Amino acid sequence: MNSTELIGKSDEELIEISKKFLLALNLEEMRKVQNYFDKLGRNPSDIELETLAQTWSEHCVHKTFKGIIEYKGEKIDGLFKTYIARGTKELNFPWCVSVFVDNAGIVKFNDDHNIAVKVETHNHPTALDPYGGAGTGSGGVFRDVMGVGAKPILSTDILFFAPPDYPHDKLPNGVIHPKRLMKGAVAGIRDYGNRMGIPTANGGVGFHEGYLGNPLVYAGCLGIMPHDKYVTGAKSGDKIILVGGRTGRDGIHGVTFASLELSSDSEKTSSGAVQIGNAIEEKRVLDGLLIVRDKCDKPLYSAVTDCGGGGLSSAIGEMGEETGVKVHLDKVPLKYEGLEPWEIWISEAQERMLLAVPEKNVDDVIEIFKNENTEATVIGEFTDDKKLTLMFKGKVIGELDMNFLHGEVPRVIRKAEFTVSEDADPDMDDSEDFSGDLKEILRSPNVASKEWVIRQYDHEVQAKTVIKPIQGLGGPGNACVLRPIYDEWNGIVVSNGYNPRFSSNPYNMALSAIDEAIRNNVCCGGRRISVLDNFSWGNPEKPDRLGALVEACKACYDASKGFAVPFISGKDSLYNEYGTGEDTISIPPTLVVTAVGLIPDIRKAQTMDLKEAGNPVYVIGVTKDEMCGSHYHMIKDEEGGKVPGVDLANAKKIMDNMIESIDNGLIRACHDCSEGGLAVTAAEMCFAGNLGMSVDLKLVPADGIKKNYKILFSESNSRFLVEVPKGKESEFEKIMGDNASKIGEVTEEPNLVVTGLDDEEILNRSADELKKAWGETFNW
Amino acid sequence: MWVVGVGYKDGQKDPLGKNVSSDIAELGFSNVTDVKTLQTYVFESEISKEGVENAAKELFTDNVIQYFNFSKFDENGAHVNNLVKEKNVWVVEVFFKQGVMDPAGLSVQNALDILGHKDMKVKTGTFYVISGNVSEDELKDICSRYLTNEMIHTYRYHRL
Numbered sequence: 001m002n003s004t005e006l007i008g009k010s011d012e013e014l015i016e017i018s019k020k021f022l023l024a025l026n027l028e029e030m031r032k033v034q035n036y037f038d039k040l041g042r043n044p045s046d047i048e049l050e051t052l053a054q055t056w057s058e059h060c061v062h063k064t065f066k067g068i069i070e071y072k073g074e075k076i077d078g079l080f081k082t083y084i085a086r087g088t089k090e091l092n093f094p095w096c097v098s099v100f101v102d103n104a105g106i107v108k109f110n111d112d113h114n115i116a117v118k119v120e121t122h123n124h125p126t127a128l129d130p131y132g133g134a135g136t137g138s139g140g141v142f143r144d145v146m147g148v149g150a151k152p153i154l155s156t157d158i159l160f161f162a163p164p165d166y167p168h169d170k171l172p173n174g175v176i177h178p179k180r181l182m183k184g185a186v187a188g189i190r191d192y193g194n195r196m197g198i199p200t201a202n203g204g205v206g207f208h209e210g211y212l213g214n215p216l217v218y219a220g221c222l223g224i225m226p227h228d229k230y231v232t233g234a235k236s237g238d239k240i241i242l243v244g245g246r247t248g249r250d251g252i253h254g255v256t257f258a259s260l261e262l263s264s265d266s267e268k269t270s271s272g273a274v275q276i277g278n279a280i281e282e283k284r285v286l287d288g289l290l291i292v293r294d295k296c297d298k299p300l301y302s303a304v305t306d307c308g309g310g311g312l313s314s315a316i317g318e319m320g321e322e323t324g325v326k327v328h329l330d331k332v333p334l335k336y337e338g339l340e341p342w343e344i345w346i347s348e349a350q351e352r353m354l355l356a357v358p359e360k361n362v363d364d365v366i367e368i369f370k371n372e373n374t375e376a377t378v379i380g381e382f383t384d385d386k387k388l389t390l391m392f393k394g395k396v397i398g399e400l401d402m403n404f405l406h407g408e409v410p411r412v413i414r415k416a417e418f419t420v421s422e423d424a425d426p427d428m429d430d431s432e433d434f435s436g437d438l439k440e441i442l443r444s445p446n447v448a449s450k451e452w453v454i455r456q457y458d459h460e461v462q463a464k465t466v467i468k469p470i471q472g473l474g475g476p477g478n479a480c481v482l483r484p485i486y487d488e489w490n491g492i493v494v495s496n497g498y499n500p501r502f503s504s505n506p507y508n509m510a511l512s513a514i515d516e517a518i519r520n521n522v523c524c525g526g527r528r529i530s531v532l533d534n535f536s537w538g539n540p541e542k543p544d545r546l547g548a549l550v551e552a553c554k555a556c557y558d559a560s561k562g563f564a565v566p567f568i569s570g571k572d573s574l575y576n577e578y579g580t581g582e583d584t585i586s587i588p589p590t591l592v593v594t595a596v597g598l599i600p601d602i603r604k605a606q607t608m609d610l611k612e613a614g615n616p617v618y619v620i621g622v623t624k625d626e627m628c629g630s631h632y633h634m635i636k637d638e639e640g641g642k643v644p645g646v647d648l649a650n651a652k653k654i655m656d657n658m659i660e661s662i663d664n665g666l667i668r669a670c671h672d673c674s675e676g677g678l679a680v681t682a683a684e685m686c687f688a689g690n691l692g693m694s695v696d697l698k699l700v701p702a703d704g705i706k707k708n709y710k711i712l713f714s715e716s717n718s719r720f721l722v723e724v725p726k727g728k729e730s731e732f733e734k735i736m737g738d739n740a741s742k743i744g745e746v747t748e749e750p751n752l753v754v755t756g757l758d759d760e761e762i763l764n765r766s767a768d769e770l771k772k773a774w775g776e777t778f779n780w
Numbered sequence: 781m782w783v784v785g786v787g788y789k790d791g792q793k794d795p796l797g798k799n800v801s802s803d804i805a806e807l808g809f810s811n812v813t814d815v816k817t818l819q820t821y822v823f824e825s826e827i828s829k830e831g832v833e834n835a836a837k838e839l840f841t842d843n844v845i846q847y848f849n850f851s852k853f854d855e856n857g858a859h860v861n862n863l864v865k866e867k868n869v870w871v872v873e874v875f876f877k878q879g880v881m882d883p884a885g886l887s888v889q890n891a892l893d894i895l896g897h898k899d900m901k902v903k904t905g906t907f908y909v910i911s912g913n914v915s916e917d918e919l920k921d922i923c924s925r926y927l928t929n930e931m932i933h934t935y936r937y938h939r940l
Contacts, residue, residue: 128931132880168807180803180926249879276876276932278883350881 003043006034021046023053028410036404047342047390047398054310054346055317056409064540064549064574067412071550083553084533084567087560095528096566102232103147103305104223105569107530107596110490114227116150119220119534119594121573126217130176130184131191134159135277136350137219138192143306143353146286149230149293150223153464153484155193155457157203158496158592159185160216160536163445164207164778172213175578181215183780188277189219190456195279196286200457201465201480202494207445208501210588213578216536218592222494224484229293234303234356236323236384240316241301241362243369243376244285244352248335250275251311251348281351281374288372289353292365300365303356311347315354320382321406326389327380329397341392356382414540418547420505425625425641430708434754434763438683439773441631441676441713446501448777449476466491466602467524472609474771475688478523478672479595481605491602493526495595499674500588501629505643506548510555510591515646515717517595518563519672522655523720525605525662526597529563533570533593538586540574548589562648563655565595606662608671610689613748615668615726617693618740621654621719623678623702623711631676632713644716650739651718657736658720666732669723679712679763681721683752687771692747696755697762699743708756712763781853782827784836785818785863785907792845800908804922812922813912818863820873821888822853824901831897839891860938864909870919872927872937875905880932 004017014030017023025033033052037044044052054060065080076082088099095108104118122137134157142152162178171177176184182205193200198221293299307315312332316325329341335349355376357365362378369376383389388405390398431437441447454469459480467481479495497516502509514531521529533556538545560567577584599605627633628641661667669689673681678700686693697711705711723746724732733740747753752770754763788794794816801815821840823832836848851862860871876882884904892900908927910919919937928935 129929132932176929177925179806183803250881276881276883278881278886280883280887 002046004046004049006043007038009034021049023049024057025053029056032408032410045398047345048400050342050346051313051317051388051398051400052405054313055405057310058574059309060314061409062572063412064414064546065572067414069414069416069546069550071416071547076550079550079553083557084570087557088566088568090561091564091566093566096530096568097227097230099566099568103144104150105530105532106148106230107568108227109224109484109492109598110488112226113224113485114230115492115596116145116148116223116225117221117532117594117596118144118569119156119218119532119592120144120571121534121536122217122219123214123536123573123576126181126185126215127176127213130181131188132276133188134185134217134219135188135192136275137217138189139277139279139282139350140308141219141221142196142198142282143308145221145223146289146353147304147306148225149299149304150225151290152198152221152223152286153462154202154222154480154482154494155189155198155200156220156222156494156496156594157189157200158218158498160206160208160211160500160590162207162209162212166212175213178212178215185215185217186453186456192277192279194458194461196283197461199459199461199465201459201469202496204496204498205450205453206498206500208588210585213585214576214587216576216587216590218534220594222492222596229299231299231301232303234319234323234382235358236382238302238356238358238382239362239378240325240327240380240382241355241357241365241376242332242352242379243288243355244374245278245281245349246333246335246375247339247344247347247349247352249339249343249347250350252343252346275350278351284372284374285351285353288369288374291368292355295368300361301355301357305354307352307354309348311345311349313346316380317388317405319354319356320388321402324383324385324387324402325380326383326391328391330393331377331379333375333377341390341397345390414546415543416546416550417543418506418551420507422505422628422642423640425627426638427707428636428638428709432762434679434709434712435765437632437635438679438763438765439770440635441680442683442770442774443777444631444635445777447631447676447680447774449775450778451775452778452780467605467607471607472688473690475609475684478520478608479526481524481599481602483602489601489603491599491605493521493524493597493599495520495526496592497595498590498592499629500590501634502643503548503589504628506551506589507555508643508645509589510552511559511646512644512717513591513593514556514559514563515651516672516674517593518565518655519718519720521595521597522658523606523608523670523672525599525659526595527599527659529565529595529597530568531565531593531595533567533591535572536576536587536590537572537574538577538589539584545586552589552591558648559646563652604662606667606670608669608685608688610685610691610693610723610746611668613691613746615723615746616729616742617695617744617746618722618724618732619678619700619719619743620658620722620736620740622716623700623705623714623719624716625703625705625710626714626716627710630713630715632709646717654718654739657739660735661732664731664735666724666728666735667722668725671721673719673721674715677713677715678721683770685721686750686752687767687774690750690767692749692751692753692767693744694747694753695744697757699741701741706757708762712754782823782832782850783853783859783863784821784832784840784848784850786836786840786846786848787816787818789845789847800927804926807922807926809914809918809922811912811914811918812910816866816909818907818909820905820907822903822905824903825899827897827900835892835895838895839888857936857938860907860940863907864940866909866911867940868911869940870910870914870937871940872908872910872923872935873905874908874928874933874935875903877932877934
């Protein structure tokens with residue numbers, strides 16, 4: 001056994017060792033390791049050090065979210081526990097089946113089925129190779145959902161890049177141009193999802209110069225499973241079966257190897273930091289897994305998990321935490337010869353899953369996978385000694401106590417600070433005609449049509465997609481609605497929200513993202529909503545970045561309680577900074593919220609296109625003087641003002657009342673007001689229905705705003721634009737109360753006509769013209 | 781070792797080539813007049829000439845809109861003369877680096893298995909045939925900024 005001298009080493013030498021072996025362990029962690037082996041009276045083997053480094057990495061234990069943070073005089077005992085999980089715990093809904101503990105969050109769907117859902121980030125691999133990085137991001141999150149025994153039925157993808165027209169001559173060395181990144185990432189997601197037969201029917205693409213060196217990819221997956229097929233907990237004596245792809249040097253210390261030149265005889269040192277996914281292999285694994293799950297009353301396995309970051313070391317380490325495991329690394333099927341045992345142990349080769357299988361079922365399981373043309377191999381067993389024992393060719397090469405491995409990660413203590421500096425909203429002059437501004441915003445990449453992306457994804461496969469991403473004659477949908485079981489009418493509504501342009505006030509930014517995800521869901525008729533949080537942030541060791549994170553987490557708790565929506569799963573990706581030395585630039589802090597709702601009858605699900613001339617149009621909610629981060633400010637190069645907040649009590653009432661209205665048939669079309677405000681919402685509803693709309697700004701409740709541009713383009717939260725069937729006005733108003741205001745009607749003439757505060761016409765454009773502006777940006 | 785190149789017949793649209801061509805133009809290389817692409821399959825195991833021809837015809841090529849050529853693989857790249865019919869062009873050969881997953885190559889191996897060629901090793905790649913008044917330096921720039929990703933690809937180029 002190769003061992004590394006730790007006993008008797010000084011602090012400097014410990015740090016040196018951590019650096020030399022790319023362990024990324026800090027001094028306190030190294031001391032803890034030293035102390036452990038000191039007591040054992042021996043030095044650690046290389047594979048033991050690697051195991052500790054993987055298990056204690058930020059990726060696996062989320063040091064920042066579990067650490068202690070000092071912020072404005074208070075001591076926060078774990079962001080995750082204090083702000084993310086606490087709301088869920090206090091709400092304590094019986095329909096939350098499994099939250100935060102397994103590969104995916106699980107909630108009840110109906111009496112027989114559960115929904116499993118997970119969203120992951122795959123940012124760094126995508127920056128290096130967009131096609132492989134984004135594709136394996138999808139592949140990884142599908143396995144997360146398979147890793148609780150569910151069948152994936154929806155893929156979601158939210159991507160962030162620098163503007164696609166970024167000047168080529170300003171591009172820093174080593175950075176891939178955003179347009180090429182976007183084309184590659186979309187192709188990667190398309191190929192993985194389409195080849196596995198999983199519809200990609202929800203997502204988004206956002207743009208900001210801050211993503212130049214760090215594009216973001218959030219890959220999500222939703223699955224469905226019979227509730228009695230959810231098993232967890234490997235038993236002593238169970239065999240460990242590795243299923244799927246073979247193991248190579250994929251992703252080992254990826255980033256370091258990435259800079260080495262590969263040659264035909266350098267397989268020894270070579271490694272793909274990024275891997276091309278093999279969707280067909282994963283499809284075979286899925287098919288086999290579903291047979292193994294469903295062949296008998298109970299699954300033939302007693303636990304299942306996927307191999308993701310950290311490879312076997314993380315997956316097996318977690319599965320065997322309660323029992324202990326013995327792993328024979330020489331049994332792992334390899335792509336090519338010559339791998340060191342520690343390389344086998346931490347390889348991040350794709351398309352692999354692990355099953356814990358009682359001995360009597362082992363032959364059956366192997367046979368089932370063989371019939372699906374995929375390999376299944378026994379590589380070890382679960383023991384009862386609460387130890388991790390690693391074997392190679394009959395010899396013990398590593399032995400660690402599970403309690404030490406999982407229970408004794410030192411907690412980090414970090415300082416955070418953040419001050420929101422908000423000035424009063426600057427007052428610009430009103431224009432006489434806003435058609436130019438509206439078209440410029442429609443053309444801007446955040447708002448512009450993503451049809452080029454959407455049409456590449458198969459959003460119909462599996463034939464469960466009821467409400468699709470592009471609605472009416474071509475308008476952007478709010479959410480997608482799935483009908484997972486063919487002989488039942490109840491469905492699942494999936495939506496998302498994000499607004500990195502609001503990140504100067506991270507508390508309000510997070511509230512806005514959550515409000516947006518929920519209102520998008522409500523637009524289609526979704527209720528009993530649960531949410532997922534995915535943070536991509538800068539370096540948390542810098543107090544201002546961490547302070548912003550604290551603010552956003554506080555908003556998560558407040559919104560979770562305010563809306564009564566539990567967080568059920570999440571993931572963070574930190575250290576998204578670009579540059580060299582001290583001077584690094586952080587991405588805009590980006591919280592993506594994914595909302596999963598239910599709809600009892602999919603026939604009542606709503607779309608956003610206008611339906612019938614003569615129907616009244618209502619605005620729901622109050623438009624406020626909150627222009628900071630708005631798209632209007634963006635096109636006018638203006639920065640000041642307030643970031644939109646959320647009045648949680650009233651917002652919750654609005655959402656509940658909207659659902660009641662939808663259930664009572666009082667809504668024909670419904671679209672939320674977000675990027676570009678009321679004007680963009682109205683324009684999109686018009687061209688999606690090829691009908692017109694007349695709007696009188698005097699009738700819009702606007703908190704005393706005296707400017708037309710603010711009413712048109714403010715991005716205040718909790719607002720909807722709603723078409724109500726003629727004759728149902730009083731019924732609708734009775735349910736909505738003060739929150740609904742009639743501001744105009746649907747017209748036969750397909751023009752958007754807006755009357756300003758002084759009774760003059762300030763906008764009159766045809767739906768066709770607006771649609772053309774909206775559609776031309778990504779006409780690739 | 782054998783290599784097969786599959787391209788589009790004259791008059792047929794080459795979607796990848798067209799896409800690459802317009803993206804290169806956008807990068808500012810206005811001298812590029814046309815890009816054609818060949819999907820390339822390298823047999824790294826022993827196989828008969830008939831076996832290669834059969835695989836090219838039955839597996840790799842849509843015989844209605846595509847054609848194929850094949851040749852002995854040459855370490856120095858002389859095979860491009862047999863695969864590419866154009867003259868006065870640059871040909872860029874792009875393959876995955878060793879150790880990077882080649883799913884298409886794996887599928888080909890499975891298919892060959894069914895056709896009776898057991899235990900074959902095949903890798904796939906792409907050849908770009910670039911026309912226009914392009915200097916060698918410009919070509920290198922096109923390769924590194926657009927056609928290849930040094931993280932996962934190896935490439936070399938030839939003048940025909």
